[in-house]
Amino acid sequence: xxxxxxxxxxxxxxxxxxxxxxxxxxxxxxxxxxxxxxxxxxxxxxxxxxxxxxxxxxxxxxxxxxxxxxxxxxxxxxxxxxxxxxxxxxxxxxxxxxxxxxxxxxxxxxxxxxxxxxxxxxxxxxxxxxxxx
Amino acid sequence: xxxxxxxxxxxxxxxxxxxxxxxxxxxxxxxxxxxxxxxxxxxxxxxxxxxxxxxxxxxxxxxxxxxxxxxxxxxxxxxxxxxxxxxxxxxxxxxxxxxxxxxxxxxxxxxxxxxxxxxxxxxxxxxxxxxxx
Amino acid sequence: xxxxxxxxxxxxxxxxxxxxxxxxxxxxxxxxxxxxxxxxxxxxxxxxxxxxxxxxxxxxxxxxxxxxxxxxxxxxxxxxxxxxxxxxxxxxxxxxxxxxxxxxxxxxxxxxxxxxxxxxxxxxxxxxxxxxx
Numbered sequence: 001x002x003x004x005x006x007x008x009x010x011x012x013x014x015x016x017x018x019x020x021x022x023x024x025x026x027x028x029x030x031x032x033x034x035x036x037x038x039x040x041x042x043x044x045x046x047x048x049x050x051x052x053x054x055x056x057x058x059x060x061x062x063x064x065x066x067x068x069x070x071x072x073x074x075x076x077x078x079x080x081x082x083x084x085x086x087x088x089x090x091x092x093x094x095x096x097x098x099x100x101x102x103x104x105x106x107x108x109x110x111x112x113x114x115x116x117x118x119x120x121x122x123x124x125x126x127x128x129x130x131x132x133x
Numbered sequence: 134x135x136x137x138x139x140x141x142x143x144x145x146x147x148x149x150x151x152x153x154x155x156x157x158x159x160x161x162x163x164x165x166x167x168x169x170x171x172x173x174x175x176x177x178x179x180x181x182x183x184x185x186x187x188x189x190x191x192x193x194x195x196x197x198x199x200x201x202x203x204x205x206x207x208x209x210x211x212x213x214x215x216x217x218x219x220x221x222x223x224x225x226x227x228x229x230x231x232x233x234x235x236x237x238x239x240x241x242x243x244x245x246x247x248x249x250x251x252x253x254x255x256x257x258x259x260x261x262x263x264x265x266x
Numbered sequence: 267x268x269x270x271x272x273x274x275x276x277x278x279x280x281x282x283x284x285x286x287x288x289x290x291x292x293x294x295x296x297x298x299x300x301x302x303x304x305x306x307x308x309x310x311x312x313x314x315x316x317x318x319x320x321x322x323x324x325x326x327x328x329x330x331x332x333x334x335x336x337x338x339x340x341x342x343x344x345x346x347x348x349x350x351x352x353x354x355x356x357x358x359x360x361x362x363x364x365x366x367x368x369x370x371x372x373x374x375x376x377x378x379x380x381x382x383x384x385x386x387x388x389x390x391x392x393x394x395x396x397x398x399x
Contacts, residue, residue: 024266026234031261045339067232072262099333100245101292113386128297129338149309157399159367200365205395206311 025133028069029059032079034087038098055124056083058108060118070117083112100125104133160200162192165212167220171231182223187233188257189216189240195250203250215243233258237266294335295325298345300353304364316357320366321390322349322373328383331374336383348376366391 035053040046052086058079062069091098095106104123111119122132173179191212195202219240224231228239235245237256244252255265303317324345328335352373357364361372370389377385388398 024234024238026237027265028234029263029265035340040333064234064238067173067230067235069234069264072233072258091302097333100338101290101294101330101335104292105330125338130295131293131335132293157367157371158399159370161367161397162398197367197371200306200363200368202367202397205366205391 023128024064024065025061026069027059027061028072029057030072030075030079031055032076032083034083036086037092038091038103039041039100040097049092052126054103054126055130057122057124058111058119059122060115060117060119073084078111078114082107082114096107100129100131101133108133157197158194159197159202160192160194161208162190163205163208163212164188164190165209165216166210167216168230169219169222169224171224171236173230173232182225185259187236187259188263190255190257191244191252193248193250193252193253211244211247215240215247233264235261235265237264277328290330291327292330292335293325293327294341295323296337296338296341296345297321297323298342298349300349302352302355302357302367304357306363306365315358319371320392321396323388323390324377324385325388326381326383326385344377344380348373348380366395366397367399370397374399 024032033053033055035051037049037051038046039049056079058075060069060075086094091103095102100123104121107123108121111121120132122130124130134222153173166186166188168184170182171179182214189212191208213224219227224236228235231257236258237254240256241254244254253265255263257263299319299321301317301319304312304317305315306312322345324341326341327337351361357369361368366389369391370387373389374387377387386398388396390396
């Protein structure tokens with residue numbers, strides 16, 4: 001019944017079509033995964049080469065325009081293109097000390113070149129451990 | 134041994150019963166799911182009718198009184214009553230452009246009529262994609 | 267190829283080694299679980315003795331030093347040592363009214379004695395219900 005909805009909007013009855021004309025600030029988030037190796041030189045537990053499934057959550061804040069802060073498809077493409085460089089690779093090829101904090105910072109820097117709206121990044125190293133920047 | 138605990142409270146030994154008399158600000162959250170159809174008119178990927186399991190997380194902030202910000206049962210009843218209208222329906226019957234941002238805004242408006250404390254709403258469209266208002 | 271990376275850092279090419287020298291504020295989080303019994307005296311639904319798997323997320327904010335806000339291992343040891351007292355026990359042995367808000371507050375107090383950086387605690391009572399302090 002979009003027709004009915006549109007008619008009500010024309011009549012100013014916004015209770016049923018509340019978001020057609022407003023500009024509202026919102027957060028959106030997307031999640032991607034990559035699988036990479038790493039080791040932390042000199043660390044008692046993490047010093048040997050191993051790996052994790054890294055869950056990466058990108059959170060963006062912005063105004064809703066034409067019903068979206070940003071198209072999920074575009075945002076996912078952007079994140080995927082940054083992550084592709086590190087998927088099925090070793091973080092130690094890119095960072096001297098690839099703690100999840102340093103990984104998060106590295107990814108944040110790469111994304112900063114591509115995104116104009118404010119965003120934060122939460123990187124999960126396996127289950128139950130994450131860093132956010 | 135609630136008796137032992139109460140006795141200590143009377144003696145002013147709050148280390149074991151720390152929350153009996155204090156008023157503390159906290160956040161609480163509850164999650165519900167509904168299954169609904171939608172399509173985004175004119176969108177290259179989402180233009181055909183399809184559907185998602187929507188996860189809806191309601192986050193409320195308030196003072197802890199009598200051990201609770203709000204009874205989870207009451208908060209869940211409130212959220213369920215709002216969601217019932219949209220479960221196993223098409224969002225396109227209610228919104229011209231049912232992006233998850235617009236869905237989130239619509240649900241936020243409905244809840245605003247029922248809740249007096251500040252709250253936010255995070256709506257997940259399937260896995261790994263959400264909007265928060 | 268950490269050697270290549272280090273060489274570039276020496277040359278001031280930080281694009282590939284962006285986090286070696288910076289001091290950045292970040293959040294980190296860890297998650298642990300315990301299984302405990304509780305009942306809420308006089309509550310219509312929760313008045314009988316039952317139990318939950320409690321998921322406890324500890325979120326700490328701080329500066330990244332030597333690649334970490336805090337070693338996950340140390341933070342997990344700290345949280346585990348606090349939780350051990352309550353695992354496979356009844357919260358009613360410790361609290362008169364063990365709502366998840368009061369449980370969260372109790373755990374927060376115990377951790378406050380051990381952690382010097384600001385932190386928050388989110389306690390999940392089973393699925394889809396949590397309190398954060």
